Amino acid sequence: MVNFTPTEEKIFEAATAVFIEKGLDGARMQEIADKAGINKALLHYYFRSKEKLFKTIFFNTLTNLKPVITQFFMEEDNLENKVTKFVGGYIDFISRNPHIPLFILNELRKKPDFFLENMDSHKMINFSKIEQILNKEINEGRIIEIDYRHFIVNMISLTIFPFIGKPIIQFFSKMNDEKFQQFILERKKIIPEIIMNSIRP
Amino acid sequence: MVNFTPTEEKIFEAATAVFIEKGLDGARMQEIADKAGINKALLHYYFRSKEKLFKTIFFNTLTNLKPVITQFFMEEDNLENKVTKFVGGYIDFISRNPHIPLFILNELRKKPDFFLENMDSHKMINFSKIEQILNKEINEGRIIEIDYRHFIVNMISLTIFPFIGKPIIQFFSKMNDEKFQQFILERKKIIPEIIMNSIRP
DNA sequence: GTCTATAAAGGGATAGAC
């Protein structure tokens, strides 16, 4: 993180790991201090309270999710490329940080206001461009009529849910971690096909 | 719950609501007692510890999820009917209990063993039937080659994720609760179409 | 800035009266 002293940086790294793994309620300041190689008092010296430290971590984590989203919603490209990039980009990112989706969604459910109050949504997502692209394709008869909200939710559902449901999927289909990673990679190809198939006339 | 005295029943109802909303770490015995209209001591009299009370709630909640799953994996029917019933059944159930998926998946991630140790998986799900049905369709050329695991994960992702992502979806697409419910109902029709489309030759 | 020690509050669990 920019503008952080080395100590702040250590705390930040440790807190990120602990909060994402345990959640706000499950995380312990002691564990964060241990992981950062300092003591509890220093946590409060730098970040004042658990709540404030959590906020820093939470919104930074959200920020890390932005690039692939903004690329999808803002960049000029054809529909299939956009979908392929989004799915590939997200699978790569979440593969490296597999606990982030559940962390975000879970904390968000407990405090929905938290989000509204602190997000600058319009700098992140503007539906008008993707809506416009879809409408053009619909009007020129290249795809069927589709509500852009379902289109987006379908794409995100297929991409992210497998990470959230990992323990159940692995349990029932008896995949080890390696097989599961393989399974996830296969989806980079499968999901864009499903999405594009679902709107073909 | 069967075999419960009226007091146990009250505790059970209150604990279910609180644990599902707050999670194991976030739940407070005091809040459960208040909601049940009794005091903390009685909770321990009947359920011994927070951990034991939680286990009761958790596994009962899992049991409630079973019928639609077993119907899908066990019942004799054609593929399209199976998918339609599964999607419809789950959307109905989760609409009535919208916080259950995140509750289950979140607790499961924190303690993956919890599940393995206590689930009688094979009474619940047996993949051989659905695999067999898919293979028959593939061999007779009515659908394309598809890994049954992706087929199942796709169906579940499209059905369940929108509930998990509700706060984000509502935030970005500016739907109120009524509109969101409408959005979810539309998916009963959309999801089976996508799934069946994705395997058409 | 960083530490040790400790205050202060929170929350699960139990004893004992009724």
Add this chain to the structure above:
DNA sequence: GTCTATCCCTTTATAGAC
């Protein structure tokens, strides 16, 4: 079976020395 009172460990947060 149900209550009040209380124990006691855990955890956040601060005071104060260095």
